[in-house]
Amino acid sequence: xxxxxxxxxSYSANDTILRFLKEKGISVVETSLKWGQYMITDxxxxxxxTTADLARMTADKTIFRRILDFKRSAPExxxxxxxxxxxxxxxxxxxxxxxxxxxxxxxxxxxxxxxxTLNDVAEMIYVMTNxxxxxxxxxxxxxAPAETAPVADPVVQTRGGNGHAPKDPGELxxxxxxxxxxxxxxxxxxxxxxxxxxxxxxxxxxKELTQVEGIGQKKAKKIVEFLDGKFDK
Numbered sequence: 001x002x003x004x005x006x007x008x009x010s011y012s013a014n015d016t017i018l019r020f021l022k023e024k025g026i027s028v029v030e031t032s033l034k035w036g037q038y039m040i041t042d043x044x045x046x047x048x049x050t051t052a053d054l055a056r057m058t059a060d061k062t063i064f065r066r067i068l069d070f071k072r073s074a075p076e077x078x079x080x081x082x083x084x085x086x087x088x089x090x091x092x093x094x095x096x097x098x099x100x101x102x103x104x105x106x107x108x109x110x111x112x113x114x115x116x117t118l119n120d121v122a123e124m125i126y127v128m129t130n131x132x133x134x135x136x137x138x139x140x141x142x143x144a145p146a147e148t149a150p151v152a153d154p155v156v157q158t159r160g161g162n163g164h165a166p167k168d169p170g171e172l173x174x175x176x177x178x179x180x181x182x183x184x185x186x187x188x189x190x191x192x193x194x195x196x197x198x199x200x201x202x203x204x205x206x207k208e209l210t211q212v213e214g215i216g217q218k219k220a221k222k223i224v225e226f227l228d229g230k231f232d233k
Contacts, residue, residue: 005133006026007031008028008033008038017121017122026126035047036070039074041076043075045070046079046125048125050081051081051083055092058097064181067079067103067104068108079104082117082118082120083116182219183223187215202227206224
């Protein structure tokens with residue numbers, strides 16, 4: 001069995017998890033990751049969030065943009081939620097939490113794992129790292145070497161993610177449209193193709209949006225409701 005190596009984000013990785021993994025004999029290399037906190041292979045990155053994180057990001061709707069950015073950054077993204085993801089919250093309804101989890105797992109095909117405690121999260125990361133790097137009778141990706149670990153540009157970072165929007169104007173337009181709930185990659189491209197500019201996309205009425213391939217009346221109504229929603233103070 002070879003020595004396990006784990007690339008971790010020095011800013012947002014949990015200290016308790018790091019101590020546990022080091023005690024297990026994992027060689028931990030701290031660097032700066034664009035998204036997530038634990039890179040177990042060159043393509044697989046784990047995004048650890050608590051139920052409080054999930055509730056907060058669902059309430060302010062940042063969960064949609066964050067997951068889209070995370071998926072773009074890692075070919076094989078995995079989300080681990082610490083605690084019961086549908087636990088009662090004063091900030092968001094259970095229905096909204098279900099919708100967020102569905103968005104992550106079904107709409108974006110990002111696996112969502114749950115772990116009851118922080119120690120369970122650490123155990124899960126250890127098991128996944130061991131399976132990925134020591135194998136399970138199948139060929140898996142090799143761990144990213146420390147000297148080539150991805151380094152993010154200097155930016156003001158926030159816990160749980162420090163990604164960047166694309167610089168190409170066309171990609172940036174799609175990136176912005178895809179941040180709207182109910183809008184996936186194909187729908188975003190169709191909206192941009194239909195209206196030509198972001199201003200036209202955001203000015204379109206629900207009736208006009210139904211002219212876009214893949215958008216029905218129900219989806220068009222939800223998009224307009226989101227765009228017309230007021231910012232929380």
